[in-house]
Amino acid sequence: HLIPFLELAKLLASKGHKISFISTPRNIDRLPQIPQTLTPLINFIKINLPKSQNLPDDAQSTKDVPFDKVRYLKLACDALRSPISDFLKTCSPNWVISDFVTYWLGPVAAEHGVQSAYFSVFPAVVLGFLGSPEVAMCGDDSRAGVEGFVKRPKWVLFESEVRPGRFQLTRGYENFNAIDENVSDAFRLGAAVNGVDAVIVRSSYGFEPEWLSLLTELYRKPVIPAGLLPSTVATGHDACWLETKRWLDTCENGSVVYVGFGTETKPSQYELTQLALGLEMCGLPFYWVLIDQRGPLDDEVIELPRGFEERTRGRGVVCRRWAPQFKILSHDSVGGLLIHSGMSSVVEGFQLGKPLVLLPFLVDQGLIASYLVEKKMGYMIAREDSDGSFSPESVADSLSLVMVREEGRMYREKAKEMMGLFGGRDVQDKCVDELVHFLTK
Numbered sequence: 001h002l003i004p005f006l007e008l009a010k011l012l013a014s015k016g017h018k019i020s021f022i023s024t025p026r027n028i029d030r031l032p033q034i035p036q037t038l039t040p041l042i043n044f045i046k047i048n049l050p051k052s053q054n055l056p057d058d059a060q061s062t063k064d065v066p067f068d069k070v071r072y073l074k075l076a077c078d079a080l081r082s083p084i085s086d087f088l089k090t091c092s093p094n095w096v097i098s099d100f101v102t103y104w105l106g107p108v109a110a111e112h113g114v115q116s117a118y119f120s121v122f123p124a125v126v127l128g129f130l131g132s133p134e135v136a137m138c139g140d141d142s143r144a145g146v147e148g149f150v151k152r153p154k155w156v157l158f159e160s161e162v163r164p165g166r167f168q169l170t171r172g173y174e175n176f177n178a179i180d181e182n183v184s185d186a187f188r189l190g191a192a193v194n195g196v197d198a199v200i201v202r203s204s205y206g207f208e209p210e211w212l213s214l215l216t217e218l219y220r221k222p223v224i225p226a227g228l229l230p231s232t233v234a235t236g237h238d239a240c241w242l243e244t245k246r247w248l249d250t251c252e253n254g255s256v257v258y259v260g261f262g263t264e265t266k267p268s269q270y271e272l273t274q275l276a277l278g279l280e281m282c283g284l285p286f287y288w289v290l291i292d293q294r295g296p297l298d299d300e301v302i303e304l305p306r307g308f309e310e311r312t313r314g315r316g317v318v319c320r321r322w323a324p325q326f327k328i329l330s331h332d333s334v335g336g337l338l339i340h341s342g343m344s345s346v347v348e349g350f351q352l353g354k355p356l357v358l359l360p361f362l363v364d365q366g367l368i369a370s371y372l373v374e375k376k377m378g379y380m381i382a383r384e385d386s387d388g389s390f391s392p393e394s395v396a397d398s399l400s401l402v403m404v405r406e407e408g409r410m411y412r413e414k415a416k417e418m419m420g421l422f423g424g425r426d427v428q429d430k431c432v433d434e435l436v437h438f439l440t441k
């Protein structure tokens with residue numbers, strides 16, 4: 001969630017406000033450069049995580065550890081309560097804006113007379129589906145088990161088909177349940193909302209009018225959309241970009257599909273195989289950013305089908321390191337995206353007017369994907385709801401529909417139509433002005 005937090009910090013700084021951006025040393029070092037004009041206003045503060053016997057020494061972000069070890073990162077993060085409290089006491093900022101993992105921050109801030117807000121990188125549909133803070137923290141009788149979770153929640157009174165896939169709920173088991181001494185993500189989220197003075201959401205009324213209105217009812221405190229936070233092109237040239245650009249320059253305009261599942265989603269061996277065979281079958285050029293290991297402790301090996309890279313050489317690229325995603329998407333050769341529905345990737349695709357094929361893996365991604373499908377803004381690859389299985393044919397068919405075929409023209413047109421809502425600087429600026437007005441009144 002670092003990138004949207006940095007984007008928010010940049011937007012607030014661009015209005016003249018001083019920001020202290022607190023994170024761990026390695027995470028701060030990983031951040032993209034900020035424009036020189038903002039450097040006097042954003043002070044990066046590094047706080048070390050305590051050592052944990054369950055984590056590798058330099059693990060500081062979710063992508064550094066396998067999925068089942070993420071809870072130890074959250075527990076390590078809980079130990080930051082005391083240094084952050086000291087910071088608030090010494091620096092007494094006007095506001096502290098935090099993520100849901102640090103769910104204890106609101107009351108800590110209040111002790112020092114500092115106002116607090118939870119900034120949700122998830123859009124309102126994800127928060128609204130999870131319900132009021134009390135329901136998120138303690139559950140709800142109408143929602144027992146997976147079956148209770150795939151129905152429209154009783155507090156959603158408007159028509160909506162939004163729901164996660166059953167297989168996504170099973171995959172997210174580690175996050176949804178308290179394990180060892182770690183509380184669940186839903187509890188952290190509910191408690192984060194409960195403890196703060198206001199909730200800031202990466203969204204806009206243009207994008208999610210009903211769900212944002214629902215949140216104000218559920219939360220009974222100010223809910224302010226921060227805008228969709230479109231990306232800005234990172235400065236600087238890395239070797240990877242020059243090599244990639246040379247390849248993209250050889251492809252026809254609008255022909256390449258960008259395939260990427262964000263910063264941490266590693267597909268299973270089954271998903272990797274189906275995807276690879278689907279990409280091979282569809283015949284389109286592709287640029288695939290593949291995460292095949294989550295940190296040094298991850299010993300689950302996944303491999304592309306035998307001969308895949310030879311058979312697709314020249315037509316496709318598989319990149320196994322950090323790729324300059326936004327620069328690649330901005331290239332004219334890229335005609336569409338196959339993504340997991342992570343919000344930053346959704347925004348980047350639409351701000352550039354490029355259509356989306358969706359393959360969500362986790363619950364939040366499933367909710368965003370089903371919202372986009374309901375609004376006819378994206379096309380989801382068909383998967384078996386119970387176990388998430390899907391065929392190479394459905395990958396190939398979805399890609400050709402959205403990228404090439406006449407029946408899929410509506411997705412290409414919709415993506416162009418979305419450019420203003422997702423990328424318009426004036427739309428974003430208006431949201432930030434309203435947010436600043438709220439924070440300073």
Ligand SMILES: C[C@@H]1O[C@H](OP(=O)(O)OP(=O)(O)OC[C@H]2O[C@@H](n3ccc(=O)[nH]c3=O)[C@H](O)[C@@H]2O)[C@H](O)[C@H](O)[C@H]1O
Nearest residue numbers: 262263264289322323324325326342343344345364365
């Ligand atoms: C907990 C998880 O946080 C999330 O972020 P995630 O990284 O998965 O995806 P995005 O929001 O698309 O964000 C990914 C961001 O990283 C950039 N990028 C990524 C890979 C790369 O090689 N190069 C890049 O530049 C990309 O351009 C985008 O800005 C989502 O909420 C997700 O739903 C949630 O489950």
